[in-house]
Amino acid sequence: MKKLVMILLVLCLAAVAVIGTLDARTGLPVPAAASAVPAAETDGTASAGQNNYVIAGDEYQSPETDAAAPEQAPEQETQQEAQQETQQEDSSAAGTETAAEEGPVSGRLDYQAMYALHDKEDKVLRIGDEEERWGDYFYVLYSQCSQIENYFDSMAAYYGMRFGWTDPIEEGTEETFAETASETAETLMVQLAALEKFAADHDISLGEEELAAVEEQKKQDRLSALGEDATDEDFSAVRQQVYLSDEMYDRIVRQNILYQTCFNRLYGEKAEKLSDEEALQYLKDNGYLSAAHILFQNTDPETGEKLDDEALAAKRAELEALVTELRAIEDDEERAKAFLEKVKELSEDPGSAYYPEGYTFTEGRMVPEFENAAKALEDYAVSDIVETAYGYHVLLRLPLKADAVVEFSSTTNEARTARMLAANALYGKQLQETADALALNWLDGVEAPKLLDYVNP
Numbered sequence: 001m002k003k004l005v006m007i008l009l010v011l012c013l014a015a016v017a018v019i020g021t022l023d024a025r026t027g028l029p030v031p032a033a034a035s036a037v038p039a040a041e042t043d044g045t046a047s048a049g050q051n052n053y054v055i056a057g058d059e060y061q062s063p064e065t066d067a068a069a070p071e072q073a074p075e076q077e078t079q080q081e082a083q084q085e086t087q088q089e090d091s092s093a094a095g096t097e098t099a100a101e102e103g104p105v106s107g108r109l110d111y112q113a114m115y116a117l118h119d120k121e122d123k124v125l126r127i128g129d130e131e132e133r134w135g136d137y138f139y140v141l142y143s144q145c146s147q148i149e150n151y152f153d154s155m156a157a158y159y160g161m162r163f164g165w166t167d168p169i170e171e172g173t174e175e176t177f178a179e180t181a182s183e184t185a186e187t188l189m190v191q192l193a194a195l196e197k198f199a200a201d202h203d204i205s206l207g208e209e210e211l212a213a214v215e216e217q218k219k220q221d222r223l224s225a226l227g228e229d230a231t232d233e234d235f236s237a238v239r240q241q242v243y244l245s246d247e248m249y250d251r252i253v254r255q256n257i258l259y260q261t262c263f264n265r266l267y268g269e270k271a272e273k274l275s276d277e278e279a280l281q282y283l284k285d286n287g288y289l290s291a292a293h294i295l296f297q298n299t300d301p302e303t304g305e306k307l308d309d310e311a312l313a314a315k316r317a318e319l320e321a322l323v324t325e326l327r328a329i330e331d332d333e334e335r336a337k338a339f340l341e342k343v344k345e346l347s348e349d350p351g352s353a354y355y356p357e358g359y360t361f362t363e364g365r366m367v368p369e370f371e372n373a374a375k376a377l378e379d380y381a382v383s384d385i386v387e388t389a390y391g392y393h394v395l396l397r398l399p400l401k402a403d404a405v406v407e408f409s410s411t412t413n414e415a416r417t418a419r420m421l422a423a424n425a426l427y428g429k430q431l432q433e434t435a436d437a438l439a440l441n442w443l444d445g446v447e448a449p450k451l452l453d454y455v456n457p
Contacts, residue, residue, distance in 0.1 A: 271423035282422030292358030
């Protein structure tokens with residue numbers, strides 16, 4: 001499986017401590033940890049700078065965003081289509097036999113039998129200089145396997161597709177779901193240890209305020225899982241049923257707070273400690289551009305209907321006059337100021353309210369006509385009229401700025417700047433380097449459980 005990004009996994013683990021989805025078979029909370037199923041697979045390279053501190057995929061979508069992007073993850077969609085085609089072919093060849101009957105059975109793991117391999121307090125593996133307990137490792141393994149079994153159920157229920165533990169995790173690979181679950185569990189254990197080591201190496205620990213946040217998180221977890229009348233003992237009992245000990249739960253919640261504490265100490269709450277040079281270098285390295293634009297839409301905002309030729313011609317003529325007016329301003333800063341005032345006054349792009357100083361974007365985030373026009377301009381230059389599916393645009397290329405808004409979260413109503421993204425990327429790299437330097441070894445006489453030995457048909 002592709003290496004998972006430390007930042008993503010640490011916070012996912014914290015969120016899973018019984019707050020995950022309810023298991024339809026038992027009614028018990030199933031951890032929603034970083035999943036090993038295809039839809040949740042995370043490529044470390046692609047995710048750089050796109051972690052849980054900056055919530056990817058929750059940005060305000062401006063009219064310039066390419067609306068043709070597929071809603072479903074391409075890897076999952078490809079695998080589903082391929083599997084469906086295979087099933088159809090197999091079904092035809094076998095007459096009355098279905099592909100589901102021929103394929104592997106998505107059997108359930110016998111968790112109790114596997115858990116009984118060791119006492120929960122037994123030390124079974126070493127990460128760096130620290131030894132880890134069987135019970136803690138087993139919870140992480142269980143969380144991965146539960147996610148995969150839920151994936152099997154969903155694919156069978158919604159697509160009529162049967163997957164089993166020996167099936168490849170994705171098309172074109174040989175790694176199976178069973179292998180992926182085991183590898184991901186080990187990766188998660190390493191990353192838990194890595195954050196703790198990273199904090200220790202930087203002399204960062206939880207203070208009174210952070211410890212209070214830990215207790216508040218536990219309270220909210222209990223309320224979310226069981227309601228106001230539940231006691232800590234009730235909550236503990238529920239956690240035990242999903243193999244989550246009190247000690248491991250406490251560790252996970254502390255990690256969630258520790259993750260943010262380390263970031264704040266090193267970079268500041270809003271990454272204000274990161275230098276302009278580092279932020280700008282991040283933008284350049286990742287191919288970012290910055291441009292403001294004035295948009296005249298080609299549809300009626302009330303009816304959504306296409307404007308007639310006369311109305312479109314009038315809009316185009318108005319923009320042509322604006323281009324002439326703005327290009328006549330000789331001073332770059334004055335031209336930019338005047339352009340942004342026109343954006344506020346005239347532009348019909350609702351995204352301008354969230355990005356008042358223009359868009360800072362990387363390749364593929366805007367429709368091709370917009371992106372290509374921005375690339376062709378020098379800083380502070382005004383474009384000719386650019387036509388897209390949304391209407392007519394005039395662009396002003398802007399220099400990159402460390403505090404330019406790159407993303408806007410509709411969930412938190414917060415803007416995320418280039419400086420914040422750069423700090424996230426650097427932090428993620430540092431954490432991953434710490435994890436990469438830690439070796440995981442099973443102790444003498446102990447080995448990772450062979451999942452296929454515990455599959456019940």
